[in-house]
Amino acid sequence: MTQTQDTLFRTLADPTRRAIFERLCRDGEQTVAALTARAHVSQPAVSKHLAVLKQAKLVRDRHEGRQTHYSAQLGALAPLIDWTSQMAGFWEKKFDALEDLLRRMDQ
Amino acid sequence: MTETAALRSIVVERDMPHPPEKIWRALTQSALIEEWLMQNDFQPVVGHKFNFRAQPVMGWNGVTDCEVLEIVPRARLVYSWNASGEQAENGLKTIVTWTLTSRAGGTHVRMEQSGFRPEDENGYRGMGGGWPRILGRLEDVAAKS
Numbered sequence: 001m002t003q004t005q006d007t008l009f010r011t012l013a014d015p016t017r018r019a020i021f022e023r024l025c026r027d028g029e030q031t032v033a034a035l036t037a038r039a040h041v042s043q044p045a046v047s048k049h050l051a052v053l054k055q056a057k058l059v060r061d062r063h064e065g066r067q068t069h070y071s072a073q074l075g076a077l078a079p080l081i082d083w084t085s086q087m088a089g090f091w092e093k094k095f096d097a098l099e100d101l102l103r104r105m106d107q
Numbered sequence: 108m109t110e111t112a113a114l115r116s117i118v119v120e121r122d123m124p125h126p127p128e129k130i131w132r133a134l135t136q137s138a139l140i141e142e143w144l145m146q147n148d149f150q151p152v153v154g155h156k157f158n159f160r161a162q163p164v165m166g167w168n169g170v171t172d173c174e175v176l177e178i179v180p181r182a183r184l185v186y187s188w189n190a191s192g193e194q195a196e197n198g199l200k201t202i203v204t205w206t207l208t209s210r211a212g213g214t215h216v217r218m219e220q221s222g223f224r225p226e227d228e229n230g231y232r233g234m235g236g237g238w239p240r241i242l243g244r245l246e247d248v249a250a251k252s
Contacts, residue, residue, distance in 0.1 A: 084117070092119060094144055097143035099123060100143065101142045105125075105132075
């Protein structure tokens with residue numbers, strides 16, 4: 001597992017933080033205030049989670065006047081897609097090897 | 108085990124033109140397992156603890172800690188598949204389930220590796236089905252772009 005994957009897993013492991021990220025995925029760009037209204041935690045806590053998400057490049061912020069808008073960066077999930085497909089690839093290869101062996105066992 | 112059911116699984120299925128008895132041997136005889144999967148000290152005994160060993164690669168020590176959990180001859184084989192050594196704590200903790208179903212002309216072979224989760228176990232507990240949803244969402248986005 002690479003360091004990027006570690007970071008992504010760790011970042012998304014926190015349920016509150018993950019809920020914030022999921023909300024941004026589902027509903028698009030949001031302000032901190034809008035996210036706080038749905039998050040059941042204080043605004044400073046939401047801001048802290050957003051900072052961690054930003055550090056993992058899972059969200060991007062955009063300043064407009066006194067408001068900061070956050071949006072999900074789905075491309076940052078790519079290392080996790082790679083990871084799951086690598087794991088699936090492992091078993092596909094092993095299935096090929098099993099079939100090779102079964103053919104040889106016929107002889 | 109609803110918690111487990113919500114975790115991400117890998118499922119690989121294939122129809123193989125061989126009888127279940129023969130595939131069962133390949134799945135449960137140590138020397139045969141080594142030929143297609145990995146070096147191992149597997150024994151077809153429930154509770155038997157064993158390892159799969161591969162060449163270490165960067166970030167992985169090459170050793171998998173396993174325990175036989177269930178055996179139904181020629182039909183079902185279940186073992187744990189966990190990271191080992193100092194990687195055990197934060198590494199994979201998964202279950203591999205083999206199911207053989209007799210079909211005309213051969214056997215349907217199904218492998219499910221379940222229990223993929225983030226490292227942080229406590230954090231993972233609240234995760235529910237979020238992970239597949241996130242990945243599904245990303246796939247939707249990728250398909251549109």
